[in-house]
Amino acid sequence: MTTANKAFGLLSAGLLGLGLLATGPANAADDGTRIDWGPYKVDEKRSGYTYAGAQTRAMQDDEFQNPAFLWLERGMDLWETADGAANTSCADCHGDAEESMAGVATRYPIYFDDWGKLMNIEQRINWCRETQMQAEPLKWESDALLGLTAFVKNQSKGMPIDVAVDGPAAPFFEQGKAFYETRRGQLDLACTHCHVDNEGNLIRAETLSQGQANGFPTYRLKWQSVGSLHRRFRGCNRNIRAQPYPYGSDEYTNLELYVTWRGNGLPVESPSVRK
Numbered sequence: 001m002t003t004a005n006k007a008f009g010l011l012s013a014g015l016l017g018l019g020l021l022a023t024g025p026a027n028a029a030d031d032g033t034r035i036d037w038g039p040y041k042v043d044e045k046r047s048g049y050t051y052a053g054a055q056t057r058a059m060q061d062d063e064f065q066n067p068a069f070l071w072l073e074r075g076m077d078l079w080e081t082a083d084g085a086a087n088t089s090c091a092d093c094h095g096d097a098e099e100s101m102a103g104v105a106t107r108y109p110i111y112f113d114d115w116g117k118l119m120n121i122e123q124r125i126n127w128c129r130e131t132q133m134q135a136e137p138l139k140w141e142s143d144a145l146l147g148l149t150a151f152v153k154n155q156s157k158g159m160p161i162d163v164a165v166d167g168p169a170a171p172f173f174e175q176g177k178a179f180y181e182t183r184r185g186q187l188d189l190a191c192t193h194c195h196v197d198n199e200g201n202l203i204r205a206e207t208l209s210q211g212q213a214n215g216f217p218t219y220r221l222k223w224q225s226v227g228s229l230h231r232r233f234r235g236c237n238r239n240i241r242a243q244p245y246p247y248g249s250d251e252y253t254n255l256e257l258y259v260t261w262r263g264n265g266l267p268v269e270s271p272s273v274r275k
Contacts, residue, residue, distance in 0.1 A: 042265040048274055051209040060273035068150060068219035068271030071226045074143055075151030084135025093132060101155035105268050109257045111168040118172045118253045122149050122228065140247035146226045150217045153270035160267060161214050163260045176258030179251060185242030212263040215272025226271060229256055
């Protein structure tokens with residue numbers, strides 16, 4: 001057993017003793033009965049949907065109840081809105097998003113030749129705005145960028161994640177993997193200690209999931225808002241008393257590739273609803 005695992009074992013034991021960490025059902029509904037999760041479980045990979053309560057799942061499944069669709073509708077409007085010195089819109093270049101964006105979200109983050117590093121969808125949107133539309137980039141976590149990202153990703157809803165981690169993306173994938181496995185913060189924990197070693201267990205009232213990325217941007221009930229995957233990374237870093245990195249940082253984009261790869265085969269759910 002590694003030092004990190006021993007440390008987490010001690011922490012887990014302490015949390016169990018305090019009633020803050022407990023084991024939970026792995027494949028059960030709220031009443032304890034087993035569920036066939038269909039596309040939301042591929043081999044041992046499980047979407048965050050499978051850890052959510054029945055009410056949360058129902059909220060996600062119904063577009064009229066899913067509050068994230070308010071942001072998606074904003075993104076739909078922005079897709080058609082001309083902006084910048086070029087006075088062009090996303091639709092002017094890409095046409096009908098239902099056709100042009102279908103499958104796009106399954107492949108991101110990608111290696112971008114012009115940058116010599118990875119690019120995720122939020123960065124792609126802002127790259128298009130700056131270079132093609134000659135418009136100002138949208139601020140991270142703004143309703144506009146979250147809405148456009150959710151709208152673009154929603155065009156791939158139900159399609160399996162299939163990010164590439166070979167070729168020029170390989171070194172960035174390895175950096176993301178190293179981040180995932182590295183202890184950090186005052187609690188001296190890595191992502192793997194929660195989302196691999198203790199997935200399915202309860203920490204206080206929250207079930208530790210596998211930390212899959214296929215539902216982002218997501219409407220989180222805790223936030224009462226839509227948020228990006230990088231917001232979730234920052235929150236996790238704060239939870240273990242580690243200094244978070246900036247939105248769009250290379251560290252988080254590399255981590256995004258690794259985390260997304262862990263869910264290859266799971267369906268795109270954006271925009272999802274989580275607790």
